[in-house]
Amino acid sequence: MTQSRHPDGHEIRNRTPQERAALGKAARSAVPRSSHAEFAPGPKRPDPLEIIEKQSATRLPDLVPIRYGRMSESPFRFYRGAAAIMASDLADTPRSGFRTQLCGDAHMLNFRLLASPERQLMFDINDFDETLPGPWEWDVKRLAASLVIAGRLNGFSTKERRTIVLATVRSYREHMRTFAAEGNLAVWYTRFDVDWVRERFGPALSARGRDRWSKATTKARSHDTLQVFDKLTRVVDGKRRIAPDPPLIVPIRDLLPGTGYREVEQPLRGLLERYGRTVQSDRRFLLDQYRVADMARKVVGVGSVGTRCWIVLLLGRDDEDPLFLQAKEADESVLAPHVGASEYRTQGERVVSGQRLMQATSDIFLGWERVEGIDGRRRDFYVRQLRDWKGVAEAEDMVPRGMRTFGELCGATLARAHARSGDRIAIAAYLGGGDSFDRALVTFSELYADQNERDHQALLDAVSAGRLPAQEA
Structure with a gap:
């Protein structure tokens, strides 16, 4: 049997559960759980604006002002676009030494309702652009800090925010301990469908909260290919076309004058033809029945x-049988400078492999490909359906009780994802049955929210001074 490569770097299968638990408990001495409260950036902390400017240098220049415009809107919006800044900050924080596959951007709005291939509505992590193996603590800290930042925006008190973070981290810890006691297959098969979510978390919600959850699940089911087909397309000269909505949606024929768009169209068509090799054979057969x-x-x-x-709009049986795919550029993870480069040949495969490992169930059309020729460069992409029963939380509409319950659900979901790829027994033993780690993350999250506000203000100052262009869109 070949040796499997595991994100935590240990030969887990060659250790007994007792040995793995002992490793977790021993790590408490070297890295006390209370030490995770620390966040004190020193004078050598990189300029956060230089970090996001470096990212922008590789992006489409005409869209960069939209990025800065969106990040300017609030500290929470800034935080959502600042995964690279936080990765740099987390690199200097304590770590227990146990690794797992990381989402890399586990803020609260990257947890949402999704469809399974069996057409069940699930709750899971959604965004894996930054996924890489790394310290499990980093995902938990990014989730916890996002709840504090969103809570501040909503006017929640310090006590209310503390309650939310404590509940979220406790949920992560307790679910990890549960998974540590289960067998490998039991952990792998665990998934959180809407019925489980309602039974497990519904009683903690108010009557209004349960009603909102019910409406959210109904709305998510309506956000499908047919809905986006009606919303984003129209018939032009007898042909179904994607409707322009510049600068947010620009049909390929409008990007370059005359027939210049074909310089981009042909590589993209090649991408779609080749990427099918990275999906399951039965799904590739289904994909082959569609035309661009x-x-x-x-x-x-x-x-x-x-x-x-x-x-990409594809049509199947006839012009009323649509499939929308999204081909998204995959660049190096923001974690890579701090945890090491990906083992995969392309960044698209990195994203897809991380997603398949962490999600309980993934999009049937999820795959990747490298493209030559777009703007004269080689670029990596991953492909998935544009919309398939997606439901996104509205953080600004949450009350403290609702955000607490949502945080608990996110904590449980993150623990399930980490338990699939990391040493769940060692991590659970490190966390223990007490709330030392939970309380530490309350302190960390408030400190990081303070830093995030300072960084957001620096962005506003840079925009006001004309250093960075910002555009609303």
């Missing part, structure tokens, strides 16, 4: 603004 009808460049998210992202 149109393509467009699309602006997505906050942190991803400026990366090359394409949406």
Whole structure:
């Protein structure tokens, strides 16, 4: 049997559960759980604006002002686009020594409702652009800090924010301890569908909260290919086309004058033809039954603004049988300078492999490909459906009780994802049955929220001074 490569760097299968638990407990002496409260950036802390400017240098220049505009809107929006800044900061924080596959950008809005291939509505992590193996603590800290930042924006008191973070981290810790006692297959098969979520977390919500959850699940099911088909396309000269909405959506034929768009179209068509080799054979057979009808460049998210992202309209049985795919540029993870480069040949494969490892179930059309010829360079992409029963939380509409419950659900989901790839027994033993780590992350999250506000203000000052261009969109 070949030796498997594991994110924590240990030969887990060659250690007994007792030995793994002993490693976790021993790590408490070297790195006390209370030490995770620390965050004290020194004078050599990199300039946060230089970090995001370095990222912007590789992105589409005409979209970069939109990125800065979105990050300027609030400290929470800034935080969502500042994964690279936090990765740099986390590199100097205590770590227990146990690694797992990281999401790399585990803020609260990257947890959402998604569809499984069996057409069940699931709750899981969604965004894996930054995924890499690394210290498990980093994902937990990014999640906890995001809740504090969102809570401040909503006007929650210090006590309310403390309660939210304590509940979130406790949920992570307790679920990790549960997974540590289970067998490998039991952990691997664990998934959180909406029925489980309702039964487990519904009683903690108010009547209004349960009603909002019910509406959210109904809305998520309506956010499918047919809905986006009606929203984003129209018939032009008898053909179904993607409707322009510049600068957010620009059809490929509008990007370059005359027939110049073909210089981009042909490499993208090649991408779609070849990427099918990275999906399962039965799904590749399904994909081959569709034909490309149109393509467009699309602006997505906050942190991803400026990366090359394409949406592709495909038609199947007839012109009313659509499939929308999204081909998104995959660059080096923001974690790489701090944990080491990916073992995969392409960044697209890095993203897809990390997603498949951490998610309980993934999009049937998820795959990757490297493209030659777009703007004269070689670029990596990963591909997935544009929309398939996606439901996103509205952080600004949450009350403290609702955010606490949502945080608990996110904590449980992150623990499940980490338990699949990391040494769940050692991590659980390190965390223990007490709340030392939980309380430490309350302190850390407030300190980091303070730093995030200072960084956000630095961005506002740079925009006001004309150093960085910002555009609303």
